[in-house]
Amino acid sequence: MAAHLDITGVSKRFRQSMVLDDLSLAMGEGEFVSLLGPSGCGKTTLLRILAGLLRADAGKVALAGQDLGPLPPHRRNIGVVFQNYALFPHLTVAENVAFGLKARGTPRGDIGPRVMRLLEMVRLAPLASRAIAQLSGGQQQRVAMARALAVNPQLILLDEPLSALDRKLRETMQVELRRLLRELGMTAIFVTHDQEEALALSDRIAVMNAGRIEQLATPAEIYARPASPFVLDFVGQSTALHGRVLTSGLGLLVVQTGLGTVHAQGHFAPGARVLVAVRPERIVPRPAMDRDWTGVELPIAAQTFLGSRRLLHGDLPEGDRAIVELPARPDIQGDVLPISWRIADTLVFAAPEAA
Protein backbone atom coordinates (compact mmCIF):
# COMPACT_ATOMS: atom_id res chain seq x y z
CA MET A 1 0.00 0.00 0.00
CA ALA A 2 1.31 3.43 -0.87
CA ALA A 3 2.08 5.86 1.94
CA HIS A 4 -0.29 8.76 2.66
CA LEU A 5 2.56 11.24 2.30
CA ASP A 6 5.53 10.23 0.21
CA ILE A 7 8.58 12.48 0.03
CA THR A 8 11.28 11.16 -2.28
CA GLY A 9 14.72 12.61 -2.91
CA VAL A 10 13.87 16.23 -2.14
CA SER A 11 16.80 18.62 -2.40
CA LYS A 12 16.99 22.36 -1.96
CA ARG A 13 19.97 24.63 -2.27
CA PHE A 14 20.19 28.29 -1.26
CA ARG A 15 23.15 29.82 -3.04
CA GLN A 16 26.12 27.76 -1.84
CA SER A 17 24.55 25.85 1.02
CA MET A 18 22.66 22.58 0.65
CA VAL A 19 19.61 23.02 2.87
CA LEU A 20 17.90 19.75 1.99
CA ASP A 21 20.03 16.93 0.70
CA ASP A 22 18.18 14.13 -1.10
CA LEU A 23 15.66 13.73 1.69
CA SER A 24 13.02 11.01 1.70
CA LEU A 25 10.24 10.33 4.17
CA ALA A 26 7.06 8.25 4.01
CA MET A 27 4.15 8.63 6.40
CA GLY A 28 1.01 6.62 7.02
CA GLU A 29 -2.44 8.16 7.32
CA GLY A 30 -3.17 9.51 10.79
CA GLU A 31 0.48 9.39 11.76
CA PHE A 32 2.17 12.11 13.83
CA VAL A 33 5.79 12.62 12.82
CA SER A 34 8.10 15.20 14.34
CA LEU A 35 10.93 16.80 12.42
CA LEU A 36 13.46 17.39 15.16
CA GLY A 37 16.70 19.23 14.65
CA PRO A 38 18.72 22.33 15.43
CA SER A 39 17.90 25.59 13.68
CA GLY A 40 19.26 25.59 10.17
CA CYS A 41 18.90 21.83 9.72
CA GLY A 42 16.33 22.34 6.96
CA LYS A 43 13.16 21.36 8.80
CA THR A 44 11.29 24.61 8.14
CA THR A 45 12.46 24.55 4.51
CA LEU A 46 10.98 21.07 4.13
CA LEU A 47 7.73 22.31 5.64
CA ARG A 48 7.56 25.22 3.20
CA ILE A 49 8.19 22.88 0.29
CA LEU A 50 5.39 20.59 1.44
CA ALA A 51 3.02 23.56 1.77
CA GLY A 52 3.97 24.72 -1.71
CA LEU A 53 5.41 28.02 -0.47
CA LEU A 54 8.84 27.04 -1.76
CA ARG A 55 9.88 25.02 -4.79
CA ALA A 56 12.28 22.10 -4.36
CA ASP A 57 15.27 21.86 -6.72
CA ALA A 58 14.77 18.13 -7.07
CA GLY A 59 12.58 15.35 -5.75
CA LYS A 60 8.93 14.50 -5.56
CA VAL A 61 6.16 14.90 -3.02
CA ALA A 62 2.93 12.92 -3.26
CA LEU A 63 -0.04 13.21 -0.92
CA ALA A 64 -2.76 10.56 -0.99
CA GLY A 65 -1.39 9.34 -4.29
CA GLN A 66 -1.44 12.75 -5.96
CA ASP A 67 1.76 14.44 -7.12
CA LEU A 68 1.92 17.84 -5.42
CA GLY A 69 4.69 19.15 -7.65
CA PRO A 70 2.64 21.30 -10.06
CA LEU A 71 0.10 22.50 -7.46
CA PRO A 72 0.31 26.03 -5.98
CA PRO A 73 -0.25 26.27 -2.20
CA HIS A 74 -3.91 27.19 -2.49
CA ARG A 75 -4.67 24.08 -4.55
CA ARG A 76 -3.04 21.68 -2.07
CA ASN A 77 -5.16 20.45 0.76
CA ILE A 78 -2.54 21.03 3.43
CA GLY A 79 -3.12 23.04 6.61
CA VAL A 80 -0.29 25.00 8.19
CA VAL A 81 0.07 26.35 11.71
CA PHE A 82 2.78 28.98 11.50
CA GLN A 83 5.34 29.63 14.18
CA ASN A 84 3.90 32.98 15.14
CA TYR A 85 0.44 31.84 14.05
CA ALA A 86 0.08 34.45 11.25
CA LEU A 87 -3.51 35.15 12.28
CA PHE A 88 -5.32 37.85 10.33
CA PRO A 89 -5.26 40.87 12.65
CA HIS A 90 -8.17 42.60 10.89
CA LEU A 91 -10.54 39.68 11.38
CA THR A 92 -12.25 38.28 14.48
CA VAL A 93 -11.59 34.82 15.88
CA ALA A 94 -14.57 33.34 14.03
CA GLU A 95 -13.67 35.13 10.78
CA ASN A 96 -10.13 33.78 10.98
CA VAL A 97 -11.45 30.24 11.33
CA ALA A 98 -13.96 30.84 8.52
CA PHE A 99 -11.31 32.22 6.13
CA GLY A 100 -10.38 28.92 4.51
CA LEU A 101 -14.00 27.83 4.21
CA LYS A 102 -14.96 31.05 2.45
CA ALA A 103 -11.90 30.91 0.22
CA ARG A 104 -12.95 27.44 -0.93
CA GLY A 105 -16.47 28.57 -1.61
CA THR A 106 -18.17 26.56 1.12
CA PRO A 107 -21.92 27.30 1.09
CA ARG A 108 -22.69 30.17 3.44
CA GLY A 109 -25.06 28.17 5.61
CA ASP A 110 -22.45 25.51 6.34
CA ILE A 111 -19.72 27.92 7.41
CA GLY A 112 -21.24 29.19 10.66
CA PRO A 113 -21.93 25.77 12.24
CA ARG A 114 -18.56 24.37 11.14
CA VAL A 115 -16.71 27.37 12.62
CA MET A 116 -18.58 27.00 15.90
CA ARG A 117 -17.85 23.26 16.03
CA LEU A 118 -14.12 23.92 15.62
CA LEU A 119 -14.10 26.72 18.16
CA GLU A 120 -15.81 24.38 20.61
CA MET A 121 -13.20 21.75 19.85
CA VAL A 122 -10.41 24.15 20.84
CA ARG A 123 -12.59 25.57 23.67
CA LEU A 124 -12.77 29.08 22.29
CA ALA A 125 -16.47 29.29 21.42
CA PRO A 126 -17.16 32.10 23.91
CA LEU A 127 -14.45 34.24 22.27
CA ALA A 128 -15.75 33.88 18.70
CA SER A 129 -16.31 37.59 18.13
CA ARG A 130 -13.11 38.79 19.82
CA ALA A 131 -10.35 40.57 17.93
CA ILE A 132 -7.09 38.66 17.62
CA ALA A 133 -5.15 41.30 19.56
CA GLN A 134 -7.37 40.66 22.58
CA LEU A 135 -6.27 37.02 22.89
CA SER A 136 -3.47 35.51 24.95
CA GLY A 137 -0.68 33.54 23.28
CA GLY A 138 -2.26 30.20 24.12
CA GLN A 139 -5.62 31.31 22.76
CA GLN A 140 -4.02 32.57 19.54
CA GLN A 141 -2.33 29.20 19.15
CA ARG A 142 -5.71 27.49 19.41
CA VAL A 143 -7.26 29.85 16.85
CA ALA A 144 -4.41 28.99 14.48
CA MET A 145 -5.12 25.28 15.01
CA ALA A 146 -8.85 25.73 14.45
CA ARG A 147 -8.24 27.82 11.32
CA ALA A 148 -5.91 25.22 9.81
CA LEU A 149 -8.23 22.33 10.69
CA ALA A 150 -11.43 24.05 9.51
CA VAL A 151 -10.91 23.11 5.86
CA ASN A 152 -10.36 19.46 6.82
CA PRO A 153 -6.89 19.15 5.28
CA GLN A 154 -5.30 15.85 4.25
CA LEU A 155 -2.16 16.83 6.14
CA ILE A 156 -1.40 19.43 8.76
CA LEU A 157 2.00 21.05 9.17
CA LEU A 158 2.90 22.56 12.53
CA ASP A 159 5.92 24.86 12.55
CA GLU A 160 7.10 25.10 16.17
CA PRO A 161 3.56 26.04 17.18
CA LEU A 162 4.27 25.98 20.90
CA SER A 163 7.65 27.70 20.96
CA ALA A 164 6.21 31.13 21.72
CA LEU A 165 4.42 29.92 24.86
CA ASP A 166 5.81 29.73 28.37
CA ARG A 167 6.82 26.34 29.73
CA LYS A 168 3.75 25.55 31.79
CA LEU A 169 1.23 26.51 29.11
CA ARG A 170 3.29 24.62 26.61
CA GLU A 171 2.87 21.34 28.46
CA THR A 172 -0.89 21.81 28.69
CA MET A 173 -1.07 22.70 25.00
CA GLN A 174 0.99 19.64 24.05
CA VAL A 175 -1.59 17.36 25.61
CA GLU A 176 -4.46 19.27 24.04
CA LEU A 177 -2.87 19.33 20.60
CA ARG A 178 -2.23 15.60 20.63
CA ARG A 179 -5.79 14.86 21.77
CA LEU A 180 -7.26 17.08 19.07
CA LEU A 181 -5.22 15.58 16.24
CA ARG A 182 -5.92 12.01 17.43
CA GLU A 183 -9.64 12.67 17.61
CA LEU A 184 -9.63 13.91 14.03
CA GLY A 185 -7.28 11.14 12.85
CA MET A 186 -5.20 13.91 11.29
CA THR A 187 -1.88 13.18 9.62
CA ALA A 188 0.55 15.71 11.07
CA ILE A 189 4.12 16.87 10.68
CA PHE A 190 5.39 18.73 13.68
CA VAL A 191 8.56 20.80 13.39
CA THR A 192 10.45 21.44 16.59
CA HIS A 193 13.92 21.91 18.00
CA ASP A 194 12.66 20.82 21.43
CA GLN A 195 13.48 17.14 21.91
CA GLU A 196 11.22 16.75 24.96
CA GLU A 197 8.27 18.00 22.90
CA ALA A 198 9.12 15.59 20.09
CA LEU A 199 9.48 12.65 22.49
CA ALA A 200 6.20 13.45 24.21
CA LEU A 201 4.03 13.92 21.11
CA SER A 202 5.25 11.82 18.22
CA ASP A 203 4.44 8.45 16.76
CA ARG A 204 7.78 8.69 15.03
CA ILE A 205 10.58 11.24 15.11
CA ALA A 206 12.77 12.20 12.18
CA VAL A 207 15.97 13.65 13.63
CA MET A 208 17.36 16.06 11.05
CA ASN A 209 20.86 17.39 10.67
CA ALA A 210 22.37 19.40 7.82
CA GLY A 211 19.52 18.71 5.40
CA ARG A 212 19.31 14.97 6.01
CA ILE A 213 17.31 12.67 8.24
CA GLU A 214 19.80 11.07 10.60
CA GLN A 215 17.29 8.70 12.12
CA LEU A 216 13.60 7.99 11.68
CA ALA A 217 12.13 5.88 14.47
CA THR A 218 9.75 5.80 17.41
CA PRO A 219 10.59 8.08 20.36
CA ALA A 220 11.52 5.09 22.53
CA GLU A 221 13.86 3.72 19.92
CA ILE A 222 15.45 7.09 19.18
CA TYR A 223 16.19 7.50 22.85
CA ALA A 224 17.36 3.95 23.57
CA ARG A 225 19.16 3.27 20.28
CA PRO A 226 20.34 6.54 18.72
CA ALA A 227 21.72 5.86 15.26
CA SER A 228 24.54 8.39 15.38
CA PRO A 229 26.49 10.53 17.84
CA PHE A 230 24.44 13.48 16.59
CA VAL A 231 21.15 11.84 17.59
CA LEU A 232 22.65 10.73 20.89
CA ASP A 233 23.69 14.29 21.61
CA PHE A 234 20.53 15.99 20.36
CA VAL A 235 17.95 13.75 22.00
CA GLY A 236 18.19 13.36 25.75
CA GLN A 237 21.25 13.50 27.93
CA SER A 238 24.10 11.06 27.93
CA THR A 239 27.52 10.16 29.18
CA ALA A 240 29.87 9.96 26.22
CA LEU A 241 33.53 8.99 26.29
CA HIS A 242 35.97 8.85 23.39
CA GLY A 243 38.16 5.80 23.27
CA ARG A 244 40.02 3.16 21.28
CA VAL A 245 39.04 -0.48 20.90
CA LEU A 246 41.51 -2.69 22.80
CA THR A 247 40.11 -6.13 22.08
CA SER A 248 37.18 -7.37 20.09
CA GLY A 249 35.62 -10.79 19.94
CA LEU A 250 32.26 -12.54 19.90
CA GLY A 251 30.53 -9.16 19.66
CA LEU A 252 32.11 -7.97 22.89
CA LEU A 253 34.37 -4.90 22.81
CA VAL A 254 36.80 -3.63 25.41
CA VAL A 255 37.33 0.08 24.92
CA GLN A 256 40.10 2.11 26.51
CA THR A 257 38.71 5.53 27.57
CA GLY A 258 40.04 8.42 29.61
CA LEU A 259 38.38 6.88 32.70
CA GLY A 260 39.61 3.32 32.16
CA THR A 261 38.20 0.38 30.22
CA VAL A 262 34.54 0.12 29.29
CA HIS A 263 32.80 -2.93 27.87
CA ALA A 264 30.34 -2.72 25.02
CA GLN A 265 28.55 -4.92 22.51
CA GLY A 266 29.44 -4.33 18.90
CA HIS A 267 31.76 -5.08 16.02
CA PHE A 268 34.79 -2.86 15.61
CA ALA A 269 38.36 -3.77 14.74
CA PRO A 270 40.94 -3.44 17.52
CA GLY A 271 42.54 0.00 17.36
CA ALA A 272 39.38 1.67 15.96
CA ARG A 273 38.44 5.05 17.42
CA VAL A 274 34.97 4.91 18.95
CA LEU A 275 32.57 6.86 21.12
CA VAL A 276 30.94 4.91 23.97
CA ALA A 277 27.86 6.31 25.63
CA VAL A 278 25.18 5.53 28.18
CA ARG A 279 21.94 7.24 29.19
CA PRO A 280 22.00 8.81 32.68
CA GLU A 281 19.18 6.75 34.21
CA ARG A 282 20.92 3.49 33.23
CA ILE A 283 23.78 4.26 35.58
CA VAL A 284 23.91 3.06 39.20
CA PRO A 285 26.29 4.52 41.80
CA ARG A 286 28.33 1.41 42.65
CA PRO A 287 31.16 -0.65 41.13
CA ALA A 288 30.41 -3.20 38.41
CA MET A 289 29.00 -6.31 40.11
CA ASP A 290 29.37 -9.17 37.59
CA ARG A 291 30.15 -10.05 33.98
CA ASP A 292 27.04 -8.33 32.62
CA TRP A 293 28.10 -4.98 34.04
CA THR A 294 30.81 -2.50 33.26
CA GLY A 295 31.90 0.54 35.25
CA VAL A 296 34.37 3.35 35.86
CA GLU A 297 35.42 5.68 38.64
CA LEU A 298 33.90 9.09 37.90
CA PRO A 299 35.51 12.32 39.18
CA ILE A 300 32.63 14.64 40.13
CA ALA A 301 32.61 18.25 38.90
CA ALA A 302 29.19 19.42 40.06
CA GLN A 303 25.81 18.31 41.32
CA THR A 304 22.47 19.73 40.23
CA PHE A 305 19.54 19.31 42.59
CA LEU A 306 16.26 19.00 40.66
CA GLY A 307 13.78 18.35 43.44
CA SER A 308 12.92 14.71 42.91
CA ARG A 309 16.28 13.83 41.38
CA ARG A 310 19.88 14.88 41.40
CA LEU A 311 22.23 15.13 38.42
CA LEU A 312 25.97 14.54 38.77
CA HIS A 313 28.28 16.05 36.20
CA GLY A 314 31.62 14.39 35.63
CA ASP A 315 34.94 16.21 35.56
CA LEU A 316 36.29 15.06 32.22
CA PRO A 317 38.70 16.22 29.51
CA GLU A 318 37.45 18.26 26.56
CA GLY A 319 35.16 16.29 24.23
CA ASP A 320 34.00 13.79 26.83
CA ARG A 321 31.03 14.28 29.11
CA ALA A 322 29.39 12.38 31.92
CA ILE A 323 26.00 12.80 33.49
CA VAL A 324 24.44 10.52 36.10
CA GLU A 325 20.88 10.68 37.33
CA LEU A 326 20.39 9.67 40.96
CA PRO A 327 17.64 9.95 43.56
CA ALA A 328 17.72 13.22 45.46
CA ARG A 329 18.83 11.33 48.61
CA PRO A 330 21.20 10.28 49.95
CA ASP A 331 23.82 12.97 49.42
CA ILE A 332 26.91 11.96 47.52
CA GLN A 333 30.10 12.33 49.55
CA GLY A 334 33.62 12.60 48.14
CA ASP A 335 35.10 13.66 44.80
CA VAL A 336 35.00 10.30 43.05
CA LEU A 337 32.02 8.04 42.54
CA PRO A 338 32.18 4.48 41.27
CA ILE A 339 29.49 4.07 38.60
CA SER A 340 28.36 1.11 36.51
CA TRP A 341 25.76 0.02 34.01
CA ARG A 342 24.79 -3.08 32.05
CA ILE A 343 27.07 -3.82 29.10
CA ALA A 344 23.94 -4.13 26.99
CA ASP A 345 23.18 -0.47 27.75
CA THR A 346 26.53 0.75 26.41
CA LEU A 347 26.01 2.54 23.09
CA VAL A 348 28.97 2.50 20.77
CA PHE A 349 29.59 4.60 17.65
CA ALA A 350 32.44 5.07 15.25
CA ALA A 351 34.08 8.25 16.55
CA PRO A 352 33.02 11.33 14.59
CA GLU A 353 35.97 12.76 12.74
CA ALA A 354 37.76 15.76 14.22
CA ALA A 355 35.48 15.74 17.25
Add this chain to the structure above:
Amino acid sequence: MIHRLGIAWLAAPACIFALLVFALPLALLLVESLRGPQGWTLAGYATFLGSGYSWQVTGRTLRLAVLTTAICLVIGYPAAFALARTRGWLQSLLVAALLLPLSLSVIVKAFGWTVLLRSNGIVNRLLMASGLTDAPLRLLFTETGLLIGITNIFLPFMVLPIFTVIRQIDPRLTDAAATLGGGPFYSFSRVTVPLTLPGVVAGGTLVFSMSIAAYVIPNLLMGDRYQTLSTTIATSFLYLQDPQRGSVAGVLLLLLSLLVVVGSVVLARRARAAP
Protein backbone atom coordinates in the same frame (compact mmCIF):
# COMPACT_ATOMS: atom_id res chain seq x y z
CA MET B 1 -6.05 62.08 33.06
CA ILE B 2 -3.75 64.61 34.68
CA HIS B 3 -0.85 62.67 33.29
CA ARG B 4 -2.33 62.89 29.79
CA LEU B 5 -2.78 66.63 30.09
CA GLY B 6 0.80 66.85 31.29
CA ILE B 7 2.00 65.15 28.16
CA ALA B 8 -0.31 67.25 26.01
CA TRP B 9 1.56 70.39 27.10
CA LEU B 10 4.43 69.26 24.93
CA ALA B 11 2.29 70.18 21.94
CA ALA B 12 1.74 73.71 23.21
CA PRO B 13 4.44 75.46 21.13
CA ALA B 14 3.24 73.73 17.96
CA CYS B 15 -0.37 74.60 18.77
CA ILE B 16 0.39 78.26 19.41
CA PHE B 17 2.39 78.41 16.19
CA ALA B 18 -0.41 76.83 14.18
CA LEU B 19 -2.94 79.12 15.81
CA LEU B 20 -1.01 82.28 14.97
CA VAL B 21 0.17 81.56 11.44
CA PHE B 22 -2.56 79.20 10.26
CA ALA B 23 -5.89 79.37 12.12
CA LEU B 24 -5.86 83.14 12.57
CA PRO B 25 -5.23 83.98 8.90
CA LEU B 26 -7.87 81.41 7.94
CA ALA B 27 -10.36 83.12 10.23
CA LEU B 28 -9.48 86.45 8.65
CA LEU B 29 -10.01 84.88 5.24
CA LEU B 30 -13.44 83.68 6.32
CA VAL B 31 -14.31 87.14 7.63
CA GLU B 32 -13.10 88.73 4.41
CA SER B 33 -15.27 86.42 2.32
CA LEU B 34 -18.35 87.47 4.28
CA ARG B 35 -17.79 91.23 4.32
CA GLY B 36 -19.18 93.69 1.81
CA PRO B 37 -19.24 97.47 1.61
CA GLN B 38 -22.41 97.50 3.79
CA GLY B 39 -21.30 94.98 6.40
CA TRP B 40 -21.89 91.19 6.53
CA THR B 41 -23.13 89.67 3.32
CA LEU B 42 -23.27 86.44 1.36
CA ALA B 43 -23.00 88.37 -1.87
CA GLY B 44 -19.48 87.12 -2.54
CA TYR B 45 -20.64 83.52 -2.41
CA ALA B 46 -23.73 84.28 -4.46
CA THR B 47 -21.65 85.88 -7.21
CA PHE B 48 -19.05 83.14 -7.22
CA LEU B 49 -21.52 80.26 -7.16
CA GLY B 50 -23.75 81.98 -9.66
CA SER B 51 -21.09 82.01 -12.31
CA GLY B 52 -20.74 79.07 -14.67
CA TYR B 53 -17.07 79.82 -15.02
CA SER B 54 -16.51 79.33 -11.28
CA TRP B 55 -18.17 75.94 -11.46
CA GLN B 56 -15.95 75.05 -14.37
CA VAL B 57 -12.88 76.05 -12.36
CA THR B 58 -14.06 74.08 -9.34
CA GLY B 59 -14.82 71.03 -11.46
CA ARG B 60 -11.41 71.24 -13.11
CA THR B 61 -9.72 71.51 -9.70
CA LEU B 62 -11.54 68.46 -8.40
CA ARG B 63 -10.86 66.52 -11.59
CA LEU B 64 -7.14 67.28 -11.34
CA ALA B 65 -7.00 66.22 -7.68
CA VAL B 66 -8.98 63.01 -8.23
CA LEU B 67 -6.96 61.99 -11.30
CA THR B 68 -3.65 62.76 -9.61
CA THR B 69 -4.63 60.75 -6.53
CA ALA B 70 -5.83 57.84 -8.64
CA ILE B 71 -2.70 57.72 -10.81
CA CYS B 72 -0.43 58.05 -7.77
CA LEU B 73 -2.29 55.16 -6.12
CA VAL B 74 -2.05 52.90 -9.16
CA ILE B 75 1.67 53.57 -9.59
CA GLY B 76 2.54 53.97 -5.92
CA TYR B 77 0.85 50.91 -4.41
CA PRO B 78 3.02 48.31 -6.16
CA ALA B 79 6.07 50.54 -5.70
CA ALA B 80 5.43 50.63 -1.96
CA PHE B 81 5.35 46.81 -1.94
CA ALA B 82 8.64 46.59 -3.79
CA LEU B 83 10.13 49.06 -1.37
CA ALA B 84 8.90 47.21 1.71
CA ARG B 85 9.73 43.69 0.59
CA THR B 86 13.16 44.11 -1.02
CA ARG B 87 16.27 43.91 1.12
CA GLY B 88 19.81 45.24 1.19
CA TRP B 89 21.30 47.55 -1.41
CA LEU B 90 18.28 47.27 -3.70
CA GLN B 91 16.04 48.63 -0.96
CA SER B 92 18.48 51.45 -0.21
CA LEU B 93 18.48 52.34 -3.88
CA LEU B 94 14.69 52.41 -4.07
CA VAL B 95 14.41 54.48 -0.87
CA ALA B 96 16.95 56.94 -2.26
CA ALA B 97 15.06 57.13 -5.55
CA LEU B 98 11.91 57.91 -3.60
CA LEU B 99 13.29 60.39 -1.09
CA LEU B 100 15.98 62.31 -2.97
CA PRO B 101 13.54 64.14 -5.27
CA LEU B 102 11.83 65.47 -2.13
CA SER B 103 14.89 67.59 -1.43
CA LEU B 104 14.32 69.49 -4.68
CA SER B 105 11.99 72.46 -4.61
CA VAL B 106 8.62 72.02 -6.30
CA ILE B 107 9.38 75.01 -8.51
CA VAL B 108 12.59 73.44 -9.76
CA LYS B 109 10.84 70.17 -10.50
CA ALA B 110 7.89 71.83 -12.23
CA PHE B 111 10.24 73.96 -14.28
CA GLY B 112 12.25 70.86 -15.09
CA TRP B 113 9.12 69.30 -16.52
CA THR B 114 8.47 72.33 -18.73
CA VAL B 115 11.92 71.75 -20.22
CA LEU B 116 11.38 68.01 -20.61
CA LEU B 117 7.90 68.28 -22.12
CA ARG B 118 8.62 70.99 -24.70
CA SER B 119 8.05 70.07 -28.35
CA ASN B 120 11.83 69.87 -28.82
CA GLY B 121 12.39 68.48 -25.29
CA ILE B 122 13.88 65.16 -24.36
CA VAL B 123 10.56 63.35 -24.04
CA ASN B 124 9.49 64.22 -27.58
CA ARG B 125 12.92 63.53 -29.03
CA LEU B 126 12.95 60.09 -27.42
CA LEU B 127 9.44 59.38 -28.69
CA MET B 128 10.40 60.34 -32.22
CA ALA B 129 13.78 58.58 -32.12
CA SER B 130 12.10 55.37 -31.02
CA GLY B 131 9.64 55.73 -33.88
CA LEU B 132 6.59 55.87 -31.64
CA THR B 133 5.55 59.19 -33.15
CA ASP B 134 6.47 61.04 -36.33
CA ALA B 135 5.84 64.57 -35.18
CA PRO B 136 6.42 66.02 -31.70
CA LEU B 137 3.45 65.49 -29.36
CA ARG B 138 1.92 68.49 -27.73
CA LEU B 139 2.58 67.77 -24.05
CA LEU B 140 3.34 71.09 -22.42
CA PHE B 141 0.18 73.13 -21.72
CA THR B 142 -1.96 70.00 -21.93
CA GLU B 143 -3.69 68.15 -19.12
CA THR B 144 -1.65 65.03 -19.95
CA GLY B 145 1.58 66.94 -19.43
CA LEU B 146 0.24 68.43 -16.22
CA LEU B 147 -0.74 65.00 -14.89
CA ILE B 148 2.68 63.56 -15.74
CA GLY B 149 4.42 66.35 -13.87
CA ILE B 150 2.13 66.55 -10.87
CA THR B 151 2.12 62.76 -10.43
CA ASN B 152 5.89 62.72 -10.48
CA ILE B 153 6.06 65.41 -7.83
CA PHE B 154 3.43 64.02 -5.44
CA LEU B 155 4.10 60.29 -5.87
CA PRO B 156 6.40 59.99 -2.81
CA PHE B 157 3.56 61.19 -0.59
CA MET B 158 1.48 58.23 -1.72
CA VAL B 159 4.28 55.67 -1.52
CA LEU B 160 5.65 56.56 1.91
CA PRO B 161 2.52 56.02 4.05
CA ILE B 162 1.65 52.79 2.20
CA PHE B 163 5.25 51.60 2.55
CA THR B 164 5.14 52.28 6.30
CA VAL B 165 1.96 50.24 6.70
CA ILE B 166 3.18 47.33 4.57
CA ARG B 167 6.36 47.08 6.58
CA GLN B 168 4.27 46.34 9.66
CA ILE B 169 2.37 43.50 7.98
CA ASP B 170 3.66 39.99 8.62
CA PRO B 171 4.59 38.61 5.17
CA ARG B 172 3.43 35.18 6.34
CA LEU B 173 -0.18 36.39 6.35
CA THR B 174 -0.32 35.91 2.58
CA ASP B 175 1.33 32.49 2.98
CA ALA B 176 -1.33 31.64 5.54
CA ALA B 177 -4.09 32.80 3.20
CA ALA B 178 -2.65 30.65 0.41
CA THR B 179 -2.43 27.50 2.53
CA LEU B 180 -6.06 28.05 3.52
CA GLY B 181 -7.06 27.85 -0.11
CA GLY B 182 -7.10 31.53 -1.01
CA GLY B 183 -5.87 32.15 -4.56
CA PRO B 184 -3.66 35.18 -5.25
CA PHE B 185 -6.60 37.49 -6.01
CA TYR B 186 -8.61 36.29 -3.01
CA SER B 187 -5.67 36.77 -0.65
CA PHE B 188 -4.96 40.19 -2.07
CA SER B 189 -8.50 41.45 -1.74
CA ARG B 190 -9.28 39.85 1.64
CA VAL B 191 -5.96 40.26 3.43
CA THR B 192 -3.61 42.69 1.74
CA VAL B 193 -6.09 45.39 0.77
CA PRO B 194 -7.85 45.66 4.16
CA LEU B 195 -4.54 45.71 5.99
CA THR B 196 -3.01 48.37 3.75
CA LEU B 197 -6.16 50.51 3.70
CA PRO B 198 -4.93 52.89 6.44
CA GLY B 199 -1.82 53.60 4.36
CA VAL B 200 -3.90 54.12 1.23
CA VAL B 201 -6.18 56.55 3.06
CA ALA B 202 -3.23 58.45 4.52
CA GLY B 203 -1.43 58.62 1.17
CA GLY B 204 -4.63 59.42 -0.69
CA THR B 205 -5.60 62.29 1.58
CA LEU B 206 -2.07 63.70 1.45
CA VAL B 207 -1.88 63.61 -2.33
CA PHE B 208 -5.47 64.78 -2.76
CA SER B 209 -5.16 67.76 -0.45
CA MET B 210 -1.82 68.72 -1.97
CA SER B 211 -2.95 68.43 -5.57
CA ILE B 212 -6.30 70.16 -5.01
CA ALA B 213 -4.35 73.13 -3.69
CA ALA B 214 -1.44 72.92 -6.12
CA TYR B 215 -0.53 76.32 -7.53
CA VAL B 216 3.01 76.33 -8.89
CA ILE B 217 2.74 73.14 -10.90
CA PRO B 218 -0.41 73.96 -12.91
CA ASN B 219 0.85 77.50 -13.31
CA LEU B 220 4.16 76.46 -14.85
CA LEU B 221 2.90 73.48 -16.85
CA MET B 222 -0.41 74.97 -18.05
CA GLY B 223 -0.07 78.72 -17.92
CA ASP B 224 -2.66 81.35 -16.91
CA ARG B 225 -5.51 80.11 -19.10
CA TYR B 226 -5.87 76.97 -16.99
CA GLN B 227 -7.53 78.29 -13.84
CA THR B 228 -7.97 76.12 -10.76
CA LEU B 229 -9.28 77.27 -7.40
CA SER B 230 -5.80 78.08 -6.15
CA THR B 231 -4.78 80.01 -9.25
CA THR B 232 -8.12 81.80 -9.03
CA ILE B 233 -7.26 82.90 -5.50
CA ALA B 234 -3.98 84.33 -6.70
CA THR B 235 -5.52 85.99 -9.77
CA SER B 236 -8.28 87.56 -7.68
CA PHE B 237 -5.93 89.03 -5.12
CA LEU B 238 -3.03 89.99 -7.38
CA TYR B 239 -4.54 91.02 -10.71
CA LEU B 240 -8.26 91.59 -10.22
CA GLN B 241 -7.86 93.35 -6.86
CA ASP B 242 -10.99 91.49 -5.72
CA PRO B 243 -10.13 90.16 -2.22
CA GLN B 244 -13.68 88.98 -1.65
CA ARG B 245 -13.66 86.70 -4.69
CA GLY B 246 -10.27 85.35 -3.63
CA SER B 247 -11.45 84.75 -0.07
CA VAL B 248 -14.58 82.97 -1.25
CA ALA B 249 -12.50 80.70 -3.51
CA GLY B 250 -10.13 80.08 -0.61
CA VAL B 251 -12.94 79.09 1.75
CA LEU B 252 -14.49 76.82 -0.87
CA LEU B 253 -11.15 75.16 -1.55
CA LEU B 254 -10.70 74.55 2.16
CA LEU B 255 -14.22 73.13 2.51
CA LEU B 256 -13.75 70.81 -0.48
CA SER B 257 -10.52 69.31 0.73
CA LEU B 258 -11.84 69.02 4.30
CA LEU B 259 -14.90 67.23 3.01
CA VAL B 260 -12.90 64.71 1.03
CA VAL B 261 -10.26 64.13 3.71
CA VAL B 262 -12.70 63.71 6.59
CA GLY B 263 -15.04 61.68 4.40
CA SER B 264 -12.35 59.22 3.34
CA VAL B 265 -11.10 58.76 6.90
CA VAL B 266 -14.64 58.05 8.11
CA LEU B 267 -15.27 55.65 5.23
CA ALA B 268 -12.03 53.80 5.88
CA ARG B 269 -12.88 53.44 9.56
CA ARG B 270 -16.29 52.08 8.75
CA ALA B 271 -14.75 49.65 6.23
CA ARG B 272 -12.40 48.42 8.92
CA ALA B 273 -15.09 48.06 11.53
CA ALA B 274 -17.35 45.97 9.29
CA PRO B 275 -15.29 43.95 6.82
